Amino acid sequence: MTTLELQQLNSMDASDFHHTPCYCEENVYFLCKKLCSNGIADAQGSDLFVVFISNDNKQIPLWHQKASHRADGVILWDYHVICIQRKRDGDTHFVWDLDSSLPFPCPLATYMSETVRPSFQLFSEFQRFFRVVHAPIFLHHFASDRRHMKDSDGNWTAQPPTYETIVAEDGSVHNLNEYIEIHAADVGKYLPADLTSAVFSQKHGVVFGEAQLEEFVSQIS
Template structure:
């Protein structure tokens, strides 16, 4: 499994806060309406940055775009609209167990998440992302897919901020 570096993470023991994640979940919120310019805020429970943090600051400080990584470590992002995610996501926590079925860490106290359609586990479909899954370009079709597709869309690091700037 590929691991991607993210900076300014609370789980780090390093001064720069870098951690290698195999997947990471954040929430991006659009704030503003009418004549007020839209601002996009990132809610990341694992970040040492402001909570919430402006998207542009988050990208700069967490992804460190100027830091050159190997091409196989190219970051991609699955964007799923929150109401769609809340209806379809499911996890029975199997990813938290070793090959013998023992817990790797103590599981959360709340019940496992079951999707509205009864699915008990589909986490793999959300975090398995290949660079070839990324959409080409942005626009109405990509935006519509985010609002309708169970797994949303995959964008590259270069498309991330542009994508959110086009959300109506």
Template structure:
């Protein structure tokens, strides 16, 4: 695996269902030999905040030239490999190269140099993919209005059910607050939590690359 781009159309994508898209992405990366068979080099990242308003740039759904859009939440996958390969970001909704090296993705999509009002500051929940693939569930209830009608057309595949039988726990992943964020990503307890906790850890946006660097040292 190199940092050369891949055909994004090899991967399933249903608009507005990024959590299920990333779930299937992880499974395919594993089955195709692009990731480790059990997904140990993959990390699922939920991006949101208390107000469910996060700006991200270079998104295909945007109608602006700079590709900026205000999502309520977004989900991506970060791959950490050995052999001098930079961490890679797999974002099926991005117009950037697919996958993108983490530094360029952060620079072009998160744009930390862009001064945001505090209401739009982004938080990141980082979950180890093997745990996510076992524990995540969605019956898509969040995509129905009060009358039971679809707000956005659902994927054609069956809803995702967790190994323990849970049918919906999406809110447990996307409900993120500043109070949940850890203060120091370098401690061993943080790394332990990522590899053992169902909901991973929550960090602030200026900690993302530092945390990935810490995880890279373990690979």
């Protein structure tokens, strides 16, 4: 990593990015766009990966989350979305999580050990799975009209952002469910030799178990 890149990263603050509570997928969408436009990431976002975290039960514990009311910052999300940046020079990859109380951005290894805590023994229903989508593909296809944030009477369950809803470049108005539906059976659908090409080509990326994620990112060339 160059000295300039380090200076840019050290100068970043979560408050520099748009953040609406409970709309993490939209927050990450605009975070990726800003990282591309301000030179922190490649202009096309080729070094960025959008990661959806969830499971069959829509119950995933993550630590060091600002929305938590506990000292350890643990919270049970139905799903969460972060951005991982792969740095071409050096071994450090970074996580951009606008809802985290850890350093921003946070080294991937630190984020995994402190937020995911794979060494913490969880019941099987709380195991986390990670859908990794290459950012250029995500920015092209993702759409949300926020219908998932309304109750049966049409009332908002959380105050929505003030800007317009995100419409995909192909005209889709809502496909969030295609990303957040993550199941244990999705892991291992691709052979190891095909994983990288799948992440860089598939609309919905590839689903990993928590033991595989960090290793995969470190191996991307």
